[in-house]
Amino acid sequence: MTELEYWTQQIKKGRISRREFMGRAAALGVTTALATTMLSEVGVAAEPKRGGSAKFGLAHGATTDTGDPAAYPDTATQIPFWGAMSNSLTEVDAKGNIQPDLAQSFEPADKTATWIFTLRKGVTFHNGKDVTPDDVIASFRHHMGKDSKSAVKSVLAAIKDIKADGKDKVIFTLDGGNADFPYLTSDYHIPIMPAKADGTADWQSNVRTGPFTFVSWEPGVRAKLKRNPNYYEPGKPYFDDVEFLSITDVAARVNALTTGEVHWIMRPDLKTLNLLQRNPNITVNEVTGYGHYTFPMDVTVKPFDNVDVRTALKYAINREEIAKKVFLGHAVPGNDNPIAPSVKFASDPKPKYTYDVEKAKFYLKKAGLSSLKVDLSVADEAFNGAIDAAVLYQESAKAAGIDINIIREPNDGYFDNVWLKKPWCADYWSGRPTVDWMLSVVYAKGAAWNETHWDNPHFNDILAQARSETDEKKRATLYAEAQQLIHDDCGQIVIVFNNYVEAASKKLAHGDIAANWECDGMKIAKRWWFA
Amino acid sequence: MNPIVRTVLQRLGLGLITLFVVSIVIFSAVTMLPGDFATAILGQSATPETVAAFRRSVGLDHPPVARYFVWIAGVLQGNFGESFSSAGGLAGGHARTVVSLIVPRLKNTLFLAGLTASIAVPLSIGLGMLAALYRNSLFDRVVNLVTLTWISVPEFFVAYILMLFLAIKFPIFYSLANIAPDTPFLERAARSALPSMTLLLVIVAHMMRMTRAAIINLLASPYIETARLKGVSPARIIYRHALPNALAPIATVVALNLAYLVVGVVVVEVVFVYPGIGQLMVDSVSARDIPVVQACALVFAVTYIGLNLLADIVAIVTNPRLLHPR
Numbered sequence: 001m002t003e004l005e006y007w008t009q010q011i012k013k014g015r016i017s018r019r020e021f022m023g024r025a026a027a028l029g030v031t032t033a034l035a036t037t038m039l040s041e042v043g044v045a046a047e048p049k050r051g052g053s054a055k056f057g058l059a060h061g062a063t064t065d066t067g068d069p070a071a072y073p074d075t076a077t078q079i080p081f082w083g084a085m086s087n088s089l090t091e092v093d094a095k096g097n098i099q100p101d102l103a104q105s106f107e108p109a110d111k112t113a114t115w116i117f118t119l120r121k122g123v124t125f126h127n128g129k130d131v132t133p134d135d136v137i138a139s140f141r142h143h144m145g146k147d148s149k150s151a152v153k154s155v156l157a158a159i160k161d162i163k164a165d166g167k168d169k170v171i172f173t174l175d176g177g178n179a180d181f182p183y184l185t186s187d188y189h190i191p192i193m194p195a196k197a198d199g200t201a202d203w204q205s206n207v208r209t210g211p212f213t214f215v216s217w218e219p220g221v222r223a224k225l226k227r228n229p230n231y232y233e234p235g236k237p238y239f240d241d242v243e244f245l246s247i248t249d250v251a252a253r254v255n256a257l258t259t260g261e262v263h264w265i266m267r268p269d270l271k272t273l274n275l276l277q278r279n280p281n282i283t284v285n286e287v288t289g290y291g292h293y294t295f296p297m298d299v300t301v302k303p304f305d306n307v308d309v310r311t312a313l314k315y316a317i318n319r320e321e322i323a324k325k326v327f328l329g330h331a332v333p334g335n336d337n338p339i340a341p342s343v344k345f346a347s348d349p350k351p352k353y354t355y356d357v358e359k360a361k362f363y364l365k366k367a368g369l370s371s372l373k374v375d376l377s378v379a380d381e382a383f384n385g386a387i388d389a390a391v392l393y394q395e396s397a398k399a400a401g402i403d404i405n406i407i408r409e410p411n412d413g414y415f416d417n418v419w420l421k422k423p424w425c426a427d428y429w430s431g432r433p434t435v436d437w438m439l440s441v442v443y444a445k446g447a448a449w450n451e452t453h454w455d456n457p458h459f460n461d462i463l464a465q466a467r468s469e470t471d472e473k474k475r476a477t478l479y480a481e482a483q484q485l486i487h488d489d490c491g492q493i494v495i496v497f498n499n500y501v502e503a504a505s506k507k508l509a510h511g512d513i514a515a516n517w518e519c520d521g522m523k524i525a526k527r528w529w530f531a
Numbered sequence: 532m533n534p535i536v537r538t539v540l541q542r543l544g545l546g547l548i549t550l551f552v553v554s555i556v557i558f559s560a561v562t563m564l565p566g567d568f569a570t571a572i573l574g575q576s577a578t579p580e581t582v583a584a585f586r587r588s589v590g591l592d593h594p595p596v597a598r599y600f601v602w603i604a605g606v607l608q609g610n611f612g613e614s615f616s617s618a619g620g621l622a623g624g625h626a627r628t629v630v631s632l633i634v635p636r637l638k639n640t641l642f643l644a645g646l647t648a649s650i651a652v653p654l655s656i657g658l659g660m661l662a663a664l665y666r667n668s669l670f671d672r673v674v675n676l677v678t679l680t681w682i683s684v685p686e687f688f689v690a691y692i693l694m695l696f697l698a699i700k701f702p703i704f705y706s707l708a709n710i711a712p713d714t715p716f717l718e719r720a721a722r723s724a725l726p727s728m729t730l731l732l733v734i735v736a737h738m739m740r741m742t743r744a745a746i747i748n749l750l751a752s753p754y755i756e757t758a759r760l761k762g763v764s765p766a767r768i769i770y771r772h773a774l775p776n777a778l779a780p781i782a783t784v785v786a787l788n789l790a791y792l793v794v795g796v797v798v799v800e801v802v803f804v805y806p807g808i809g810q811l812m813v814d815s816v817s818a819r820d821i822p823v824v825q826a827c828a829l830v831f832a833v834t835y836i837g838l839n840l841l842a843d844i845v846a847i848v849t850n851p852r853l854l855h856p857r
Contacts (some may be wrong), residue, residue, distance in 0.1 A: 062814035063632060063823070064616035073818075149585045218635075219616075220814055221709060221806045245709060249801045251691060255706045256804075259698055262707075412564065448579075 052530040054239045054508070056519075057253045057265035061246025063220040068203050069189050070143055070150035075266065075518060078188045080223040080244045083522035084237075086191030086208040089117055089136065090182045092433050092521060094512035096342055098182045102131060102192050102209060103170075106185075112177040112468050117185075119168045123232045125194050126213045127205075133164030138195035142203070152189040154448055155441070177468020179475070180434040188522060211237035211526045220246055225525070238529030257282065257503055264504040264528075266518055270328045273501070281506050286499045287515045288332050290340040290431020290438075293383045293498065295376065295393070296451040297491035301423040303374065308367035310491050313374075315363065316397040318355035323496045325392060326385040330501050334494030337483045338429065338438055341497075342515050345435045347480040349487035360400035371401040377418050381411035382426035389495060390426065420451055427451060433516050435479045436467050443486060452491035459485045507531060534854060538847055539840070546836040550829070554603060557828040561821050562595045589615050602825065612822040614815075629826045633808065635712055637830065640807040643723055644792035647730045652785055655735045659742025659781075664769050666747060678736035690729045690802040697725060708803040726803040730796060734788040741784040745777035779846035786842035794831040 061076030069086075072078045082088075091101040100106065103117040123131045140162055143150035150156075161173040174181065191208055193201040206214035211233070212225035226241040245262060247253040250269045256262045258279060268276055268284070277284050297304040297313070304310060319333035332341075335353055339346040364372060378390045387408060394404040409418045409425075418425050432438040441447050445460045459482055466478035486492060500518045504510075509531035514521030520528065569585040586592050590601075605612055611629035658678075662671045681689060698706035708722045746769060749755060758772050759765075797809030812827035814820075847853045 062818055063636075063811045064614065064814055064818040064820045066616050146580075146584075149581050149588075151581075153581055218711065218806070220810070222711070245707070245804070247707070247709075247804050249804070252707070252802055252804050255694055255699060259702060259706045261705065 048235065048238050048509070048529040049531070050235075050238050050529070051240055052238075053241045053243070054264070054525070054528070054530070055243045055245060055262040056524065057245050057247045057256050057262040059248060059250070059253065059265075059267040061220045061248060065219040067206065067217065069191055069193070070148065070152075072151075072189065075522070076220070076223075076244070076246050078517075079519050079522045079524070080217075080225060080242075081206070081208075082188040082191050083519065084210060084212045084225050084242060084244075084525035085206065085214060086193075086210040088187065088190050088192065089185040091523075092183070092186050092514065092516045094514040094521070096344060096433065096514075096516060098186060098433075101186070102136075103185075106182050108179070108181075108470070110177075112179045112181065112470060113174050115172045115174070115181050116165070117170045117172070119170065120232060121168065123209055124230060125209055126207045126228060126230075127194070128230075129194055129207075131192060131209060132195075133166075133168070133170045134195045134199070135201075136170045136192055137162050137164060138199055138201040139190060139193045141199070142193070142201040143189065150189065152187055155184055155187070155437075176464070178436070179468060179470055180436045183434045183437065186433070188517070212242060215241070222246065233526075237526045239525065242525045254503075257505065260505070263508050264502065264524065266500075266502050268501060268503045270330055270501065273328070273330075276503055282503055283506055285502045285504065285513055286330065287513050288340065288342065288497055289500050289515045289518070290343060290433065291498050291500075292334055292338060292340070292429055292431060293331075293386070293389070293495045294334075294338070294427050294429065294451075295390075295424065295493040295495060296427055297493070298423040298451075298453050299491040300453045303367075303369075303372060304423060304491050306367045307489055308363045309369070309372065310489075312360045312363035312367065312372070312400065312402065313397070314353045314493060315356045315360040316400045316402050317353075317393050317493060317495070318396040319353070319495055320355070321396065322389045322392050326388045327496060327498065330499045331496035332499070334496050336487050336490070336492055336494045338431075338442065338486065338492060338494055339435050339483055340431055340515075343431075343433065343435060343438075345476050345479040347476075347483045349480075349484045353487075355396055357400045360397070360402065364401060371403065373403040373405065374424060375405045375407055375422075377407045377409050377422040377425040379409040379411050379414045379418065379426070381409075381414035382419070383428040383498075386426040420449070430517075435482070436463065439463055439482060439486075440467075443490065443492075454486075454490045454492075456485060456489060459489075535844065535847055539844060542840045542843055546840060549836055550832055553832040554606070554825075554829065555599070557825050557832075558595075558599045558602065561824055562598075564816070564819065602822070606826075606829070611826045614823050615820045616818070629822050632811065632823055633826055633830065636806060636808040636811045639710065639805065640793055640796070640809070642719065643726060643730070643796070643805065643807060644789065646720060646723055647727045647734070647792055648789055650727070651731045651734055651788075652738065654731075655738035656742050656781065658735070659739045660746065660769055660774065662739065662743040663746035663750070663773075664765055666743070671743075674739070678732075678739055681732040682736035685798075686729060686733050687798050687802055689732050690725070690799055693725050693729055694802070697728075706803070708805040710806065723805070726796075726799050726805050729799050729803075730792060734791065738781070738784050738788055742777070742781050745780045746773045749773045749776055775849055778849040782842040782845035782849075783839075786838040790835045790838045793834045 058076050058079060060074035062073070065073055065077050067077060067081055069082065072082065087102045089101060089103040090106065091099050093099045102120055102123060104120040106115060106117045108115055119131060119133065119136070125131065140156065140159065143152050143156050144159065158174050158176065158178060159172055160175050163171050165171050172181065193203050194207055196202045211228055211231045213228045215224040215226050217223045223244045224241065227237060227239065231237065247256055250267065253265045254268050254272070254276060257265045273284060276282060297310060299305055299310070314336055323329065323331040323333045335349065337347070337349050376390055378386045380386050390406045394406055397404050419427055429442065432441070440463065442449055442451065443454060443459070444450070444463055445455045462478050462482045466475050466482065469475045469478065502519065507530055508528050510520065510528040569582045569591065590598065602612065614627040614629055614632055616627060658674055662674050665671050694706050697704045704724045705722045708726050710719050710722050714722070750773060755768060755772060758768050794809070796807065797813055799805065800807040800810045808827060808830065812824060815823035815827065
C-alpha cells in the first residue's frame, strides 16, 4: 500500500479529517484537484449538496417499540427520533468533544457543582413555538422523580435542582462537582421536548426541534421524516426526506442495500463482508467505538477474591485470537481497561495483557494453586460470539492449567438470571463518552451495575476527586491512575472493543464519522448527503 | 334439525371449549417465560426501583390466577387490553390497544395468505388431477420430483434462492416486501410476489400429492370401473366422478395449509421484512408483551379451529352418506 492509499483508507475510516487529508496529500505532491477527486471516490465529497430521499436500513425494531425517550429500546427509535428529529442541549462531535447544541453555551460555577446553560436564541419547535427554559426543565424532569421508568434516571440522580433564570438560562444544581456534566446532557435519552401546560414534557406529539419533522411511524417497520425548513443549523439538513426501515434479518439487510432498496445499512454480515466490498457501488465504513465485550468476575466470590487468580486469568486469554477468529478482525483487543482509546483522558495501562502461559502459571502459583477449575456462564445474548469467545478462552487457558467449565445459559432472561448473579459471565457495554460516566456506572462503589462487585477505596477517592477537578492536566493524571487500578486489580476482562461496521451506497457522502454511537453518532440523517 | 346446522353448532361448541383450554395453556406458557417485560424493555440500564415502578403500573405484581381472570373477562367482552409497550407511564395518553396493533398486521398476513392461496390451491388441485390422470407418466414424475424437492428444503433457503435469482441476479422483483398501509394494491401485490412465491413452493407439494393420492385411491372403486366401461373419457371420470368424492380429504389438507399460511410464515416474513402477524408475535414474545402474545395465540387458535370447521363442513356437504344419515 502506498502512503497515499494509506491516508485514503484512513479518511474513509473517519480516522483523519478532510483538512488533514488535503495536507497529507499536498505533502506527497498531489494537487488539490486530484486529492478532491480521490476524496469523492471514497465517499468524502467536498461540498454537501441539498436534496434527495434517503433510506436507511436499521438492524433493530420491534412492534413493541415506544417513542418515549425514557424508554427508547434501541437504534430503531434512537436514530430517527433522537438523531434525526431532536436536539439535546449539547452534542458530541466527530472527534469526541462536547459541543453546544440547543444550548448556545454552558459554564460551570461553584466548583462544577452548578452548571449554567444559555439557550440558543430563535430556535423553535416544529410547531413554531420558541424553546424556553421551561421546556428544558420539563424534558429533564421527564426522567427524574420517584416513579420514573427512565433508563437515565440513575444518571440524572445527581441533579438536585433545575431552575430557569430569565428567558434563556437554565441552572442545574448538582449534589457534587462534575466537570463532565455537559456530556451527560448530550445523551440520546434527553432530547428537548415542548412542555405541556401542567409542566410535563410532551413526547407524544413528536414535536421537537431537530433537522427533520415527524411524518409517520409504524413501530418495528419504518419511520418517515421530512426536512425541517426552519432548522437552526445553517444549510442543514441536506436530505429532503428520510426513511428508516427496520430490517432485522442480516441477509435481508445486505440484499436491501445491494438491490438499492436502501442507501445505507448498519451491521452488515461480517462473514460476507469481503464479498460486499467487491460491489463497486458500495463502501464499507468501520469505526472503533466505545463498546466493549467483557467477562466480568465477581471479586467477592472464591476464587476470584484473590487478585493473583484474576491476573492469571487475564494472562490466560488470547484476545488477539478472539478478535481475529470470532470478530473476524472487526474488533480491537482489549487490555482490561474499559475506556476506549478514542475517549478523552483514556490511558494505556502497563503491562499490556497478552496471552502468556508462563505468566498465567506464575500468578496461579503465587495464589498458591497448581491448577484451577472455574465456571464461566455465557450466552450469545450477552454479545454475538460470546460462546465462541468462551470456547477459545477455554482452549488457551488449558495450557496454563486453568480448566474453564463453560456453562451455556439460555438467551431468554440472560440479563435477569445470569448477569450480576453468576460469579463469572459474559457481558456487553456500549460504553460512555467520558471516563467518569463509564467508571461511575460500573466500577464505583455502590454503582447499580457494578458487575465485578469491586470496591477499591483508593479508586473511589480518585474518581470523586477527578469528577470536580477542572484542571485538565490533574484530571488526566487522576484518570490514568484510576484506569491503572482497574487494569491491575479489578475483576474485569475486557476482551475486545468492537468496531461499528456499516455499509453505504456510493451515492451517499459524508464528513468525519463520529465514534460515540453507531450511525455517525446516530446523527447520520443530519450529517450525510447525496454526492 | 338440518344435519349440517347441527354439526356446525356441535363443532362450534367444541371449538369454544378448545379455545378456552387453549387460553389457559397460552396464559400458563406465557407466565412461565423466564425474565419479564419490565426488564426486557427497560433494558440492562434499569435500576430495581425503575423495574418495580413499571411492574406496578402494568399490574404484573398481581398473582397469575387473578391476572388470568382479568384477561379472560376482558377478552369475552372483546377487550384484548393494552399493549405493555404503552402501559403505565409509557402511554401518556397514547394507549396502544392490542387490537390496534394486531388488526393491520393481521390484514397484511391475510393479504399474503390470500394471494398465495388464490394461486396455490387451484394450481395444486389442478396439478394433482393431471398427475392422477397421467399417473406414472413422465409428467407425473416430473411434477412430483419438483414439488417434493421444494418442500424438502427449508423455507428460508427457498426464500434466499428466489431472492438471489429474482431480485439480485435478475432484478425482476423487490427484495424487500415492507408494504405500508397506504401502499396501492398493485404495488402491494408486486412487493409480495417473492414471499408469496416462496410460500407457494412450500405448500403446493402437500396439497398436490394429497389430491393425486385421493383421486387414485378412488379410481379403483367399482363405480369408476362402471363409468369407464360406459365409455366416459378419463379426464371426465376424474373431474366428474372421482373429484367430488375426493373433496373431503383434499379440503382437510387445504385447510391445514391455509392455516399454515396465517400462523406459520414468520420465517418468510423476517427474510422479506414483511410486516405480518408472525413477526408481531415473535417481537412480542422477546419483549414479553404478554397481552399481544396472548391475543396473537388466540387469533392463531381461532384460525386453526375455524378452518378445520370449514373443512368438516365441506366433507359433510360433499358426502351424501354424511348429509343424509340413516
